[in-house]
Amino acid sequence: MFLYAEARIVELDLGPTLITPLWMLLAFVGLGWLCARRLAIDPRPIATLLIYLIAPLTFFRGLILGGPTPTYLLLTLGSFVVASLICLLVQRLVRPFFPAQEAAVLAFSGGTGNTGYFGLPIAMVLLPPEGVTLYLFCLLGITLYEFTVGFYVSARGQFSVRQSLVKIARLPLVYAFLAALLASALEIAIPGPVMDSLAVFPATYTLLGMMIIGMTLGRVTIRELDARFIAACVVVRYGLWPLIALLVVVTLQTTIGIAPELALALLLIGVVPMAANVVVVAMELSIRPEKGAIAVLVTTLVAPLLIPLYLEGLLRLTGLA
Template structure:
């Protein structure tokens, strides 16, 4: 179990950042919206651009975000079909959204930076685009039961500055352009800032969480936890087994990226969409909070059982 505790010690500072975020919001009155604006419009695009221009793109790396986007979308539609009538409010739609994604950005990117060498962390950041595109297209669609048009969904995607940073980074990468070494040390600092502020923002979101028995929807929490902490890792391990045995598309490093992608907690945007749909966002907030707490033990245990990174 020594490996388990080594991994636990490595990732535990992330949870300290969550607590710092909570304290800064409670006592210093730091606004979550301001931090979100920094992450979305400044730090996020720089981090994504830096990863996209640096990552070595080959067939295996290029296919990963495509595969994950398709997988996320299929899982979301399947969940919507199974559970859409289980509640008398849009909770089933929120569940479908959460089934297809996880906190791959604010939580996953700091994890990748801690656990992976820089080159592999860049590949993970590259793959996170699958989640961003899913949340703004398929995820957006399933939460609204199809009431929003494809045009509205595309308009939402077009407003993502990270998307343009990704496209610019890939374009520069394919053109053979690189970030000068004198500047790369500077841009690398944004990854750390993104990870710290992203985790702090999770803590800021806990400030309005109130203890209310009505918020504890046992069915909703049980289903989301089974999908996120059981189905996702097993599905990725199944794909890894098939690829190792038959397909031979990927390599050991990319298997680690896939597995890390599958073990992060519930996505924070689940709460945002619950607010928009008036589907008892306190219930979604509690589920996201509990999944983050569970991940303190689950993530190092999962990595330990996988064999370590």
């Protein structure tokens, strides 16, 4: 799977590919904004529901269907380590320039991206089924980062070490991950009706995750628009991450060799906009979710302009186009 194949990925027309997922996501954001403005819905219980129920069941189902193997799990481990290191790097860089809570949000967002809600629909169009599976296991590592290292760094912006660790211990996603690995290792068959009932959770995860951004924006005033904070988010997401993705792909190409599908999956992870989970986690920990929501919306709006340019340039630099 990691062996390099002499193949190229050519003629990627990403403009039309991005239009449908973008408008779908923006429609969900707008729906959330209407709910907050017209129905006065509080997004905090929804954030809690996402973290403690919907996300764990979504990724448990994905792992069971994906059939984890040592090779796939190596991708998960690799993406988890890279995301964690970027988070710690960003935390060190921004700490002298931002208040503790804002620095925590920046550090958390630095290690992740919208690899699920935004990146997955694009991956399903650009990649063959095997490539989508590779992308999913990379995505899983970043999600594990969000609810372990990322959550801890975010919590440390407001809570003590002990309080932060207690909060992580209460997160069920890690236990869902371990339960899926155990079921796979022991070859425990999950009953068909159970898996069918879990099929509703991925779409629910996407819908509510994007609606929370709109609900949070519905409470934002012009005074909360922080150009410096947004600029820092954009630099990390569209400056640091594409460079790291390029370095990872080139390093793997020149050492062990990788298939073009995996290379494209890694490059795509490097160019998606900010993660909607930045708002979800910030809301759960009460650490400036409004600023996170504005930054997520800005990076999502510019994604259709930047992603095709980034991917075309990165594919050429790696010899895949």
